Amino acid sequence: MSRAEEAALLQSDRNGWLLVTPALIVLGLAAILPLLVMLVYSLLTPGDFGNVELIFSWDGWVSILFQRDIFDDTLGLADAHLTIFWRSIWLSVVTTVLAFVIGFPTAWFIATRPPRERSLWLFLVTIPFWTNLLIRTFAILEVIRSEGLINTALMKTGMIQEPIQMLYTDGAVLAGMAYVYLPLMVLPLYAAIDRFDMRMLEAAYDLYASRWGALRRVILPIVSPGIVAGSILVFVPSLGAYVTPRVLGGGKNMMIGNFIELQFGQGRNWPLGASLSMLLLVIVTVALLFYVRAANRGTQTHG
């Protein structure tokens, strides 16, 4: 390693820190600091009417797993919390997979258009998302409800006699979430696929690879940074999702996001809301680290 290269590396480290500073400042003020506040709140006592009293208590954390039966005061396992967590994680996983299955072909399609057309297609993909979330969710509601678009069309053509109940089902929430998070999968994938060198594919086919083999062993590994980015952007926010499950799910089956929101609302247990969020954060961070490490293991590093 030449002297110049050594010096460059050290400078590179310093530059690295300098470059991340603006992001750290913005996040430090408006994301990390609030999180620390919440951590403190998770260790306080709930006030009578929401908010907290400045009295230390472990209850916020204990009540994640254990709860007292309200009438006979016996301590039992808060299995309902686990059910809610599990339901949310499962829903988020399925949403991510669905978004990937739909998003990858879409990103591939856009990236393989002639260069002049690509921006147009990207444009077309993102236009729906320039309307806001609540309105789009209501529009979905309009399409799937009992007298909505789909049911009316199906009944008019005689395919069904009674309207299909689509609203307020888990399927509706799934469809809604996949819809809402689709651009978050497509855009990173597109950015990665766009850089993919087609000659690699040609080489693979020249070596008698099947299409699926080429997909599995050439394309996917190389665009995996995009897959990782897209999956993170879909899975993680969908875990804490609150609006879409509420509007399309009917509020009967809570997701973890709704449940935490309840604690800050009528549930009047801010410490529990705070501790549940911390727990969610830990789970997600661990999952993220595993995922990123696994995804990077298979890639070739460039440069």
Added chain:
Amino acid sequence: MADRFAVNRLPGFTTIAILAFLALYIPIVTLVFFSFNAGKTVMDFNGFSLQWYAVAWGNTTVQEAAWRSVVIAFWATLIATTAATMAALGTTRRRPFKGQTAVYVAINQPLMVPEIVTAVALLIVFAWVKVQTGYQGLGYLILAHAAFCVPFAYLPIRARLEGMDLSLETAAADLYATPWATFRRVTLPLMAPGIVAGAMLAFITSLDDVVITEFVKSAGQDTLPTYMLGQLRRGVTPEVNAISTVLLGLTVVILTAFFLLTRERR
């Protein structure tokens, strides 16, 4: 070769993509359609009418809310994308500096916590600042939005950077280009699709935000989503559809103009 097939065609992909595009647009078309509803609600089409556009025209609250959403989203996107681009440059394609994982987690932190938590916490923090300084402008909302937009901008930019080949930049350096010139004329243009993707995601995310805005907003600072949220309890009126259609139309016009202008340069 006799059986030359298109290298970049994968079976079924085009079909799925086209179906996806269609599915994406059905709710949008529905929403635009209902903005012309002669009936009274967002359900129940009753005939064609421009009444909701008239109502939206007269409803300054909704217009201000929509405009406010756009202003906040614009500034938040600007700040977030800049910060994210710099952060991406700082964390990829160099040897990992100490604490880089921590930085990575910090940058993505807003994604990992449900918005309600950040919202309540920001309420507490900002409320204290508001009482101390008496400042009540949009700054808090812009800062809050910029913060949660950073990871959305960061991840696509980083994905793009990671896939980039260093050889072009090395070539530029070999040709005696200064680091800044290399950056400006080689790296940045190569990163452009990632930056654009990141900026678009950030903008969309900011426009959509409901929970954090609801808690951080001060008097008279409703955005379009919080305005709608307030209506959820008592029935949503189609003037929101009308406003959204107008916004959508404006966006299409602006982006088309942008698109056409940048095409000339090629």
Added chain:
Amino acid sequence: MKQMMTALALVLAGPAFAEGELQLYNWGNYTSPELLEKFEKETGIKVTVTDYDSNDTALAKIEAGGAGFDLVVPSANYVPIWIEKGLVQELDLTKLPNHANIAPKWMDVAYDPGRKYSVPWQWGITGVAVNTSVYGGDISTSAIWLDPPEELKGKINVTPEMNDVVALATMYVGGEPCSEDTEVLKKARDKLMNAKQYWMSMDYGMEDKMATNDVAASVYWNGAMIRARLKNPDVKFALPKEGFVTWMDQVMLLSDAKNVDQAYTFLNFIADPQNAALISNFARYGSGIAGAEDYMDDVMKTAPELQIPADMADKGRFIPTCGPKAQEYVTAIWTELQK
């Protein structure tokens, strides 16, 4: 660059303090634009309405401080909380000549005797609404949603209002709202948990969803059901004979309000029966101001949903503010139900 900084500065500048302006923090879609227009025309004061969607959000925001509102419109059961926390100030009645217009039955309420802190906005009833084309039987009962008939199973909605729903369930099993009797509460909880499997949702927006047959029955508010009935005449609202709940929202002046004089002008304005009628016509709920009925529109004058028949009068309970122990029970039952 300079232009951008100027633009940035303009955007960040706080609101200019105009002479005639007022910041009202109210429920979404609850303030008549006609009322505000009339107010501005008569007094020159511009009212800016900011929305909230729950009592708890409003309380949390104001308690945190610095939000810049002048008036807020909490529900009756929250009023004592606001007063106790010192978030609202006592009204100077010399500045409110119309205060005497408050209807006698709404003047000395348990949560604000003599109306020293609040001026009524609207009042309503939480009861049961059924689409009679789906179910033709007796609908004046909470059995509709707690022991539902076959035709309605799986098509019922229950409004996600903790206090209303738990109170209704408690009365159904023979207790009183805000009961601390654990036997009664246990029965109420079990009844609710058993009935949940027959519910489709716990959501708002029933004025639309019942009109379009997405939901066949619901526990909901009378005013919203007027709107549903106007779209779909099959929708009928009824008062459960086991007990129903009435509530009221009222306007209060915040302790740190900046536009105090304008606030008094507004409070006085809405205590005038003609203006109170405008409020009621908009959201379709009753008014607490005497004589407002005479100025309401025909829909309101003929609406059966607004009337409480004499024989049902004693079955209604005005939703009380529960003591801390009772409130804990209510919250615990609700949290369990929501899982």
